Amino acid sequence: MTAEDDRLRCALRDLADVAEPTDLYERALGCSRRIARREATIGACAAVVVIGVLVSGLWGLPHTEQHDIPVAAASQPGPSSGPSRAPTATVSRPGPERPTEAAHQPAPEKRSEVAIPPAEPSSLTLADLPGHVFYSGRDIVRLSPSSGESDVVLADAPSSVGVSPDGRRIAFVTEGRLLVSESGREAKQVADGVADADQAPVWSPAGDRLLIDAAAPGVLDLGTGTITPLPSSLATGQHFRWSGDGNKLVYATSSCDLKLSADDAAAETSVAVPGEVSACKPTSVDATGERVTVPLQTDDTADTVIDTATGRPEVLPVEGTVIGTVFDPDGNLLVRTADDSGTVLWLFGPDNELLVRAIEPSGVRDLDLLAYTR
Amino acid sequence: MVGSAVLDPLEYAHISPAPSNGHPRMDAREADYAHFVRSRTHALLRSAYLLTGDQHLAEDLVQEALARTHRAWARLDRTEHAEAYARKVMYHAQVSIWRRPKVAEVLPADFEPDRNHGADDHAESAVERLVLRRALLTLSAKQRAVIVLRFFEDHTEAEAAKLLGVSVSTVKTQTGRALDRLRALLPDLRVLTEMPEPGR
Numbered sequence: 124m125t126a127e128d129d130r131l132r133c134a135l136r137d138l139a140d141v142a143e144p145t146d147l148y149e150r151a152l153g154c155s156r157r158i159a160r161r162e163a164t165i166g167a168c169a170a171v172v173v174i175g176v177l178v179s180g181l182w183g184l185p186h187t188e189q190h191d192i193p194v195a196a197a198s199q200p201g202p203s204s205g206p207s208r209a210p211t212a213t214v215s216r217p218g219p220e221r222p223t224e225a226a227h228q229p230a231p232e233k234r235s236e237v238a239i240p241p242a243e244p245s246s247l248t249l250a251d252l253p254g255h256v257f258y259s260g261r262d263i264v265r266l267s268p269s270s271g272e273s274d275v276v277l278a279d280a281p282s283s284v285g286v287s288p289d290g291r292r293i294a295f296v297t298e299g300r301l302l303v304s305e306s307g308r309e310a311k312q313v314a315d316g317v318a319d320a321d322q323a324p325v326w327s328p329a330g331d332r333l334l335i336d337a338a339a340p341g342v343l344d345l346g347t348g349t350i351t352p353l354p355s356s357l358a359t360g361q362h363f364r365w366s367g368d369g370n371k372l373v374y375a376t377s378s379c380d381l382k383l384s385a386d387d388a389a390a391e392t393s394v395a396v397p398g399e400v401s402a403c404k405p406t407s408v409d410a411t412g413e414r415v416t417v418p419l420q421t422d423d424t425a426d427t428v429i430d431t432a433t434g435r436p437e438v439l440p441v442e443g444t445v446i447g448t449v450f451d452p453d454g455n456l457l458v459r460t461a462d463d464s465g466t467v468l469w470l471f472g473p474d475n476e477l478l479v480r481a482i483e484p485s486g487v488r489d490l491d492l493l494a495y496t497r
Numbered sequence: 498m499v500g501s502a503v504l505d506p507l508e509y510a511h512i513s514p515a516p517s518n519g520h521p522r523m524d525a526r527e528a529d530y531a532h533f534v535r536s537r538t539h540a541l542l543r544s545a546y547l548l549t550g551d552q553h554l555a556e557d558l559v560q561e562a563l564a565r566t567h568r569a570w571a572r573l574d575r576t577e578h579a580e581a582y583a584r585k586v587m588y589h590a591q592v593s594i595w596r597r598p599k600v601a602e603v604l605p606a607d608f609e610p611d612r613n614h615g616a617d618d619h620a621e622s623a624v625e626r627l628v629l630r631r632a633l634l635t636l637s638a639k640q641r642a643v644i645v646l647r648f649f650e651d652h653t654e655a656e657a658a659k660l661l662g663v664s665v666s667t668v669k670t671q672t673g674r675a676l677d678r679l680r681a682l683l684p685d686l687r688v689l690t691e692m693p694e695p696g697r
Contacts, residue, residue, distance in 0.1 A: 128648065131648045132649070132651075134629050135547060135629070135644075135645070135648055137622065137626060138547060139547055139649065140543070141546060141552075141626060141630075142539070142542040143542075143552060144538070145538065145539075145556055146538070147534060147538050147559055147560050148531055148534045148535060148538075151534060151563035151564045151566075151567060152564075152567065154560055154561060154563075155567040155568055157564075158564055158565070158568060159568070260669075260670075261666075282670075423667075424667065444662045446662065446663060446664065461662065461664075489658075489664050489665040489666045490664060491666050491667055
């Protein structure tokens with residue numbers, strides 16, 4: 124404990140003395156009654172919706188909304204886009220209003236307040252997680268599910284790093300120098316004059332380019348070393364992320380508006396996130412740009428999946444508090460939850476099927492989820 | 498999001514019909530709740546003031562926390578549990594997406610402490626409180642929360658992480674960034690107070 128800490132403690136206590144005593148009993152009771160009425164209304168509406176769905180016969184209809192299914196990038200077939208064995212098909216879906224034939228579940232309302240039952244996984248074994256999980260803290264740590272072991276892949280890491288889709292390289296910025304670290308090798312400088320405050324180095328789905336902030340957002344071709352600025356209409360964007368198929372970019376503006384750009388910025392749409400939500404920092408995008416992970420409850424680590432068509436947070440069929448969400452380029456969604464017993468990893472496939480639910484090794488529990496790679 | 502809410506609403510009838518004397522009659526649980534509210538509100542308000550920087554916003558925050566606590570009162574069998582619950586609700590509400598913009602306004606230009614305002618100790622203290630309040634309001638909601646939890650309520654990093662529902666690493670990171678920010682605005686924190694409290 125330092126003298127500085129003590130001074131801060133004293134000063135906070137002094138400042139807290141400004142708060143004036145107030146009797147809030149009646150106000151709290153009134154607020155409690157309003158909450159009770161609101162909950163009763165929501166419950167009644169939900170019951171009506173469920174009854175309506177059941178009566179209309181939608182319960183057993185097969186899924187026909189092909190456009191709602193995020194398809195993994197055909198051009199990026201990873202050898203590990205799913206567990207080795209065929210999954211059973213009795214799961215819920217994280218994407219609301221996207222019921223599957225196998226799920227036989229009524230479509231849940233797309234609102235974060237309405238809970239849906241947790242999905243049933245095809246596997247409960249961590250080793251069935253086909254990719255690698257990366258965490259950030261003081262160091263960048265890689266968890267290899269097959270062995271359950273974690274190892275430091277970048278010590279004393281800066282706050283903004285980008286992990287390549289194959290999980291073998293890490294790009295980061297130190298004093299304006301863009302470096303790429305490959306396992307077992309010394310980090311190599313690939314560009315200079317790069318900022319990372321509003322744009323971490325982001326790998327293209329193929330792993331051959333990096334989207335960086337070099338005076339303006341641009342794309343560095345790692346083969347030639349050339350940097351191609353993004354179209355001028357995107358120059359003020361920040362926190363760019365590629366969709367898994369490489370055809371779309373999701374980014375944020377300085378005023379925390381979420382944007383989706385397609386066809387080389389020829390088509391640009393705003394993602395209207397409702398309420399007072401500030402989706403200031405997209406962290407990953409699914410294969411086709413239909414869904415994006417953003418931090419809403421935290422400042423850095425994504426904990427929410429936003430539907431880019433509606434802007435609404437999706438209800439995830441998991442248990443516990445969601446403390447991490449991330450897509451890999453193939454469209455798999457890794458969700459990390461916490462409860463009193465520990466932390467759990469949930470891997471949903473591109474078709475929203477729960478592939479794996481596994482307890483996370485205790486060695487990484489104090490770290491933040493950073494990336495999920497092949 | 499399933500499981501992300503900390504609040505499980507419980508029905509609880511709090512005030513029974515008015516008896517013949519015309520005054521509402523409280524049952525035992527309601528009396529306990531009233532005692533809890535009236536004995537702990539100021540302590541909650543002190544933390545809430547640090548989180549919001551404003552008396553009215555602090556009252557709104559505590560009111561919501563107390564209301565949620567009232568909803569859960571039937572299963573909160575001890576006062577200390579009730580206070581812990583109320584504080585957890587308060588911190589979650591403050592850093593949640595819906596309340597995030599609700600902090601007192603502050604402008605960057607407001608930062609320079611005007612030490613000509615008063616020559617006596619009282620005026621000096623008032624200026625220092627104002628400067629610290631403004632500095633706190635430049636932090637994100639999460640950063641402000643970890644600062645209050647760690648340095649005002651004296652929670653450990655693990656306790657703060659559990660209360661906020663984040664990892665210890667996040668608490669460390671947010672605390673570090675918040676302190677960096679405060680140091681930048683208030684060099685060496687010397688402007689806050691001249692003498693550390695003895696014994697800490």
